[in-house]
Amino acid sequence: MxxxxxxxxxxxxxxxxxxxxxxxxxxxxxxxxxxxxxxxxxxxxxxxxxxxxxxxxxxxxxxxxxxxxxxxxxxxxxxxxxxxxxxxxxxxxxxxxxxxxxxxxxxxxxxxxxxxxxxxxxxxxxxxxxxxxxxxxxxxxxxxxxxxxxxxxxxxxxxxxxxxxxxxxxxxxxxxxxxxxxxxxxxxxxxxxxxxxxxxxxxxxxxxxxxxxxxxxxxxNTRIPVLGHAEGICHLYVDKAADVQKAIAIAVDAKTQYPAACNAIETLLVHQAIASEFLLEAVVALQLRNVELRGDDRTLDILNITTATEADWSTEYSDLILAIKIVNTLDEAIAHINTYGSRHTEAIATENAETAATFMAQVDAAGVFHNCSTRFADGFRYGFGAEVGISTQKMPPRGPVGLDGLVTYKYQLVGNGQIVATYAGTNAKPFTHRDL
Amino acid sequence: MxxxxxxxxxxxxxxxxxxxxxxxxxxxxxxxxxxxxxxxxxxxxxxxxxxxxxxxxxxxxxxxxxxxxxxxxxxxxxxxxxxxxxxxxxxxxxxxxxxxxxxxxxxxxxxxxxxxxxxxxxxxxxxxxxxxxxxxxxxxxxxxxxxxxxxxxxxxxxxxxxxxxxxxxxxxxxxxxxxxxxxxxxxxxxxxxxxxxxxxxxxxxxxxxxxxxxxxxxxxNTRIPVLGHAEGICHLYVDKAADVQKAIAIAVDAKTQYPAACNAIETLLVHQAIASEFLLEAVVALQLRNVELRGDDRTLDILNITTATEADWSTEYSDLILAIKIVNTLDEAIAHINTYGSRHTEAIATENAETAATFMAQVDAAGVFHNCSTRFADGFRYGFGAEVGISTQKMPPRGPVGLDGLVTYKYQLVGNGQIVATYAGTNAKPFTHRDL
The missing domain is CATH 3.40.605.10 (Aldehyde Dehydrogenase; Chain A, domain 1)
Known part of the structure; x- marks a missing residue:
């Protein structure tokens, strides 16, 4: 050995x-x-x-x-x-x-x-x-x-x-x-x-x-491709058209079901039109699970919690801590996520299908979820059988990676003496390019 | 502007x-x-x-x-x-x-x-x-x-x-x-x-x-993924069961049709059993196209050309120069290619299907070709319509890359309030994992 x-x-x-x-x-x-x-x-x-x-x-x-x-x-x-x-x-x-x-x-x-x-x-x-x-x-x-x-x-x-x-x-x-x-x-x-x-x-x-x-x-420190993720800064955006009970259940699960996981949320973004209604009920459920809450100024008008600083928006707590920010619009939520998120997994709670579609199209992440917990971002839950890792890189493989992350491909070309000169120049023979 | x-x-x-x-x-x-x-x-x-x-x-x-x-x-x-x-x-x-x-x-x-x-x-x-x-x-x-x-x-x-x-x-x-x-x-x-x-x-x-x-x-000098190839050191292996005329046509095309291309061959490997027959005829065709030939010791026993040194096996000439080496076995050819090749495109000339299959399975390259010119390794010739580059990296995209090299993917997950806690622990609900 x-x-x-x-x-x-x-x-x-x-x-x-x-x-x-x-x-x-x-x-x-x-x-x-x-x-x-x-x-x-x-x-x-x-x-x-x-x-x-x-x-x-x-x-x-x-x-x-x-x-x-x-x-x-x-x-x-x-x-x-x-x-x-x-x-x-x-x-x-x-x-x-x-x-x-x-x-x-x-x-x-x-x-x-x-x-x-x-x-x-x-x-x-x-x-x-x-x-x-x-x-x-x-x-x-x-x-x-x-x-x-x-x-x-x-x-x-x-x-x-x-x-x-x-x-x-x-x-x-x-x-x-x-x-x-x-x-x-x-x-x-x-x-x-x-x-x-x-x-x-x-x-x-x-x-x-x-x-x-x-x-x-x-x-x-390497020139070799790296499969992995350096950070998991995930968000839940609670839209003005959210079902409050669903949104609370998702927030609690996404933060507390396994807070050290990379697919746990770190920041809750809440539309101002639903902020009071949602937050006053959510705070009870979250604090019951011992989640420490930190909020922006407008959140502090509603909840008596710690102040969130700029650093909070880009921190992966990996712990029972959740930052909260109130946004005026869907666009503001998307912009916040595209600025501070780590492109891992981002969720929206809304009953408005059009709003969900915009969020899912414009948010730049390996996973964009609608009305479910970010914690689903996982190779086993996706049905891949085994997970070699989760990648937050843009190039494939992206997101939870199964066995297919350990394979590549090769092109095999089989002929009978063909040369490129036949297909080049003024009398070039055309290719057929016919899928078999 | x-x-x-x-x-x-x-x-x-x-x-x-x-x-x-x-x-x-x-x-x-x-x-x-x-x-x-x-x-x-x-x-x-x-x-x-x-x-x-x-x-x-x-x-x-x-x-x-x-x-x-x-x-x-x-x-x-x-x-x-x-x-x-x-x-x-x-x-x-x-x-x-x-x-x-x-x-x-x-x-x-x-x-x-x-x-x-x-x-x-x-x-x-x-x-x-x-x-x-x-x-x-x-x-x-x-x-x-x-x-x-x-x-x-x-x-x-x-x-x-x-x-x-x-x-x-x-x-x-x-x-x-x-x-x-x-x-x-x-x-x-x-x-x-x-x-x-x-x-x-x-x-x-x-x-x-x-x-x-x-x-x-x-x-x-970058942490950003790079799509490209640093080198194109491609080989043609002329097997003992090669059709000599086909092999010569392929060698001439692969070396001379566009010698500066990355998919042009730099080294010709020839099985010893066919070396005299093949080389004595090939040398005429290649020298007619002004190809400078360099050979290993055994090649020099057959042809009166320059000596190839160790450096020749790993040089991309991008010019009308071709190194020649005589090998005893298919395995020796494969080992040479896997040692000196740049994993771009590698070809075998043989009429033996089993030999071709072994070569194509064991050679480690983006393209493995049988009885055709390495010059076919190209996005347009593959029918991709446009080529953004050729990659010799192992991870996909590999080989000639079309528009699909400029896209990635995202996972969208749509639910109705589902949380992971439902699917975890002792009373975990099973996933259905049913492809739609």
């Missing part, structure tokens, strides 16, 4: 990456059944190694306790039998998902006997950098194998024993199959993270899973 | 970009007919301004002559009546292309009354940096407007008068429509190029059109 040994120096990383790339190229040509069978083999190897894995995790947890790790991080680090069984079941779920590779996206005759096909194919090698939670190893490795990609994992230092035990089991599982264990690699040192970001020759996509500042750091 | 004035300071660029963004948001909501009509209005304004445009270009050409501009650059700079008419006809062609925005890519019921739709929508603002050729202004502006995007153009200094006259006419054309002229902006100074690359708040995609080193410079 040279790749999971602490002795692995960053200087050998290109060699590891090249090996992963080579193994991944072979994996990419394996049929669906072989890749799915490999996932089953991994699941069985993890079951067989459960005791070792839990013992390794126990050692990580003891070290974490000694080091005074925060309760939140500790909760993510801790792996018990139930969590491990759940993660192994998740691997079998991934095996059952439709194969993301091989789909024909375009099939076109350019001329008689010259046929173009666009085929979904794996990206190659994906680098994933994650924090404490060791269960991410199983989830990511299974998504990578399903989609025909190699993966270089970099786990958090606090989870090193757990990650090594997990990857050792995954390697044992793969050793029973036609897929080289080296498609899954584990890095364990902080220096390797930086080195990984420089490997644009070998790594096709980086998925950072961590804090906003970490994602931003990754984006600023 | 503040944006095309030389007085525009780089410091005001964020303001210009913000203005473009605002105008583009309005453009994005305009129906197909309005955008197509705007293109017709631009075409008419350009026709009306033809004399001014040609005079401005004449002044640019005189300055270029005085400055000793290379003949190649001068040819690209020079705009005559035929070229201008052709470019204006191109704008009307773009108007006739299918609308790339508004397409429904996914339509799914998550639960009764909770419906998810994925819709193609514009990116926002595209920054395009190009060299001498002023006709690019017309092509890019029309593609941007068709796809609902704002565009910030940065033309070469040598074409400044031409670009200003063209953009002035485009603005006059747009002034007759519901689309704000500020969706098309022109920058003219070198300082503004660097400043543009820093505007990741406002610009969603950069398309550099220039030398490989320029594209690389852009990639290294």
């Amino acid at each position: 040279p790749t999971s040994s602490p002795a692995t120096a960053a200087s050998s990383l290109p060699a590891i990456a090249q090996q992963t790339r080579d193994s991944a190229r072979n994996l990419a040509t394996q049929p669906t059944a072989v890749r799915d069978q490999a996932l089953e083999s991994i699941a069985q190897a993890l079951e067989a190694a459960s005791a070792d894995i839990l013992a390794a995790n126990q050692a990580d947890c003891e070290a974490a306790t000694a080091a005074g790790l925060s309760a939140a991080l500790f909760a993510r680090l801790k792996l018990d039998e139930t969590k491990l069984k759940g993660a192994i079941a998740g691997i079998r779920d991934v095996a059952r998902l439709p194969d993301p590779i091989g789909a024909v996206q375009l099939h076109r005759e350019l001329d008689q006997g010259l046929v173009l096909t666009r085929l979904a194919c794996p990206l190659g090698v994906v680098g994933v950098i994650f924090e404490a939670r060791p269960d991410a190893v199983m989830q990511i490795a299974s998504l990578a194998i399903k989609s025909g990609n190699g993966v270089i994992l970099k786990g958090g230092q606090e989870a090193v024993r757990s990650c090594e035990a997990l990857v050792a089991a995954i390697h044992r599982g793969l050793a029973q199959t036609d897929i080289a264990p080296t498609v899954v690699q584990l890095l364990t040192t902080r220096e390797e993270t930086l080195a990984l970001l420089k490997l644009d020759q070998y790594v096709d996509l980086i998925i950072p899973r961590g804090s906003n500042s970490f994602v931003r750091f990754v984006q600023d | 503040p944006t095309s004035s030389p007085a525009t300071a780089a410091s005001s660029l964020p303001a210009i970009a913000q203005q473009t963004r605002d105008s583009a948001r309005n453009l994005a909501t305009q129906p197909t007919a309005v955008r197509d009509q705007a293109l017709e209005s631009i075409a008419q304004a350009l026709e009306a301004a033809s004399a001014d445009i040609l005079a401005a270009n004449q002044a640019d050409c005189e300055a270029a002559t005085a400055a000793g501009l290379s003949a190649a650059l001068f040819a690209r700079l020079k705009l005559d009546e035929t070229k201008l008419k052709g470019a204006i006809a191109g704008i009307r062609d773009v108007a006739r292309l299918p609308d790339p925005i508004g397409a429904v890519q996914l339509h799914r019921e998550l639960d009764q009354g909770l419906v998810l739709t994925r819709l193609a929508c514009p990116l926002g603002v595209v920054g395009v940096i190009f060299e001498a050729r002023p006709d690019a202004v017309m092509q890019i502006a029309s593609l941007a407007i068709k796809s609902g995007n704002g565009v910030i153009l940065k033309g070469g200094q040598e074409a400044v008068r031409s670009c200003e006259a063209l953009v002035a006419a485009i603005h006059r054309g747009l002034a007759q429509t519901d689309i704000a002229p500020t969706v098309v902006q022109l920058l003219t100074t070198r300082e503004e190029t660097l400043a543009l690359l820093k505007l990741d708040q406002y610009v969603d995609l950069i398309i550099p059109r220039g030398s490989n080193s320029f594209v690389r410079f852009v990639q290294d």
Whole structure:
């Protein structure tokens, strides 16, 4: 297991990456059944190694306790039998998902006997950098194998024993199959993270899973495409034509159902015509859930809460705090969102279909929602089966990304000796461009 | 026309970009007919301004002559009546292309009354940096407007008068429509190029059109996604089962039909079993077209040509030079391509279908071709109608990119008050996830 040994120096990383790339190229040509069978083999190897894995995790947890790790991080680090069984079941779920590779996206005759096909194919090698939670190893490795990609994992230092035990089991599982264990690699040192970001020759996509500042750091230090989001500043706009009860239920859910999630709302925008009616009732529901409210001047005329400052409009609280601003018009709400939002998910509560349509057309975000909670922005809820991340970038893949975020495509052109000179110049033969 | 004035300071660029963004948001909501009509209005304004445009270009050409501009650059700079008419006809062609925005890519019921739709929508603002050729202004502006995007153009200094006259006419054309002229902006100074690359708040995609080193410079100096290719190192592999005549015709076309193109081949790989037969005949055809040949040691045993060095395998000649290497196996050819190729377009000549299939599956490139010239890798030849560029990146869009490279998508979710709490926890309501 040279790749999971602490002795692995960053200087050998290109060699590891090249090996992963080579193994991944072979994996990419394996049929669906072989890749799915490999996932089953991994699941069985993890079951067989459960005791070792839990013992390794126990050692990580003891070290974490000694080091005074925060309760939140500790909760993510801790792996018990139930969590491990759940993660192994998740691997079998991934095996059952439709194969993301091989789909024909375009099939076109350019001329008689010259046929173009666009085929979904794996990206190659994906680098994933994650924090404490060791269960991410199983989830990511299974998504990578399903989609025909190699993966270089970099786990958090606090989870090193757990990650090594997990990857050792995954390697044992793969050793029973036609897929080289080296498609899954584990890095364990902080220096390797930086080195990984420089490997644009070998790594096709980086998925950072961590804090906003970490994602931003990754984006600023690599030429490799990054799938992720640096911020989730989402809004709910309560229109003058909103159903107040619906709007309150949505506001409460979007703020409190899981406040640390990136798709939770940070700011409530309220149309002035409905402000008193809505806010006086909403404040009770929100404060009942211990939400701290901060308002602009006009909100303070209605509610006795803290003053919101300019900084509040661009802050992702990730906590039970909600900023409130009263707007005069739909346009003002849209402008506020397009200025301060992070293009993640934005919602409107209104019974007016035309107003909703304008909002959904003009708001610039991966998700624009009407009369439902922003918390629905999630790969599982969208029915993607598995989520590799949520992207707030404009270029696809955007929003919640399923397995299709781990594939690209290639054009195959098959002829019988055709040359371009035939189709160029004064006597150029025309193309037929007929979709098949 | 503040944006095309030389007085525009780089410091005001964020303001210009913000203005473009605002105008583009309005453009994005305009129906197909309005955008197509705007293109017709631009075409008419350009026709009306033809004399001014040609005079401005004449002044640019005189300055270029005085400055000793290379003949190649001068040819690209020079705009005559035929070229201008052709470019204006191109704008009307773009108007006739299918609308790339508004397409429904996914339509799914998550639960009764909770419906998810994925819709193609514009990116926002595209920054395009190009060299001498002023006709690019017309092509890019029309593609941007068709796809609902704002565009910030940065033309070469040598074409400044031409670009200003063209953009002035485009603005006059747009002034007759519901689309704000500020969706098309022109920058003219070198300082503004660097400043543009820093505007990741406002610009969603950069398309550099220039030398490989320029594209690389852009990639290294921006956080904005870059659509382009730094290199085009393409190969033709002549398999042992190749039809020699077909292989020669393809090699000649792929090298000589337009040697400066990124999809021209730089290296010929030849299976040892066919090397003598193929090379002895191919050398005649290639040298007849003035191709300079460089070979590895084994090729030199057959042909009396220059020695190829290691550097040749990774050089894009963009000229009538071709490196030749003899390989023992298909695997060796694939490994060579995957090591030295730039993932642009790779071809095999063989009559063996199985060999072709292996090559096409295992070669890692945007285009993998069988028995046809690499020169077919082109948006127009693929039937995309217009090409915004060719991408050698792994993430989509990859290969020749049409109008669909200028669009992204957004998820619209429409409900009737649904909240996530209903679908979470022990009594979670299941999703239906039914495609509509």
